Amino acid sequence: MWRYYPELLERPVPRYTSYPTAVEFSDLVGAADMVEALETVEAETPLSAYVHIPYCQSICWYCGCNTGAANRMHRLAAYQESLESEIGRVGSLLQGRGKVRHIAFGGGSPNAIAPVDFVRLVDRLVLALNCESADMSVEIDPRIFSDNWAMALASCGVTRVSLGVQSFSEGIQQAIGRIQPRHMIEACMASVRRFGIENINFDLMYGLPGQSLADLEDTLRQAICLGPSRIALFGYAHLPDLVPRQRRIDATALPGPELRFEMAARGHELLSAAGYQPIGFDHFALESDGLAKANAKGKLYRNFQGFTDDDSPVLLGFGASAISSFPHIMIQNEKNPGRYRACIADGMLASARGVKRSPDDQHRSAIIERILCQREARDIPEEIVATARTALGPLEALGLIEWDKRDLRLNRNALPYARVVASAFDAYRHPDSSQFSNAI
């Protein structure tokens, strides 16, 4: 179905979970900008909140997240205290303005903290922000899940959990430093379902060391059989210079670009045939899932967590490395948990870096989002069309895209090249793009 054009995939490109991407962040943006940005929030402004827990019980070798080992209880307790202070501080700057519609807990592993501490965090959010009818999702490490956790999630009103699965193959689990037998996933699913949480996401990966097409197919079949409502199938990005823990992965065992392409295509084929609707280029959802419904209505968006049905214009990020986003600015907290705690202990916000979005950035951001979410962008300004059309000439010649004056459409077989198409609208494209991953 998809044709492999290696020359189009040669250059790494960003995932575009934001535009400009985090590579453009600098310390010219800081806490004063965050205070000013919070002042722009009005009484009815829809808000999203993201809470980052940068700890895991054990660290997986492939992981590119900002996380560390949760091996010292006092560190976790101090971090929790800082998070609560930060939430309170942002709440007092907002003074009840804005309505939080979504709250996501991610990491790291939010269940690296104790269930009772999670409940305290949710209480803090509810007391500090206006989040009466917010829906809540939580990333879970199935290896350290318990019924107590399921009970805590249900009692807080959590409606969705995301399970890190990656691969069901034992050999691949050993090669990526994450041993997780299938019965752990089944137990975790049974537990959350027992407490009424039916929306379950799986994160799976292709392009892992030693992984064959047959391994991936087996993992996909097992995943389909367990019936999560949503599956994200990501290509493993091997960037050991940026992520030192990935040096433990045997780079010589990684599948080459053509096999990676084949894996992405096979994943798309198998999941679609099993009734999962393709969402963007790496998400799949059952028809009954909110993301599939949003996609069908043309209401799919992209934020730091990937494809989403959340169109809130303002995202508040809490915790080390969390990013807050406003239409005109993006601001990231101090990445290092120790320095993050020190900022909060000094009575400040932890905003450390970011980027202001010019009107041109906002325009390009909207074009990139439409390309990735809807495979089309309309009414592109003339001056942007001129440069993009030249850059996209090879894709147009191959029939992957079509132009109609200022409207651009990606054909079905252009899906694996969607990030490449988006990059033609990126005014910051770097000749040295080693900090990004392959488009597939």
Ligand code: SF4
């Ligand atoms: S559990 Fe998740 S966040 Fe933690 S190291 Fe493994 S992949 Fe990364």
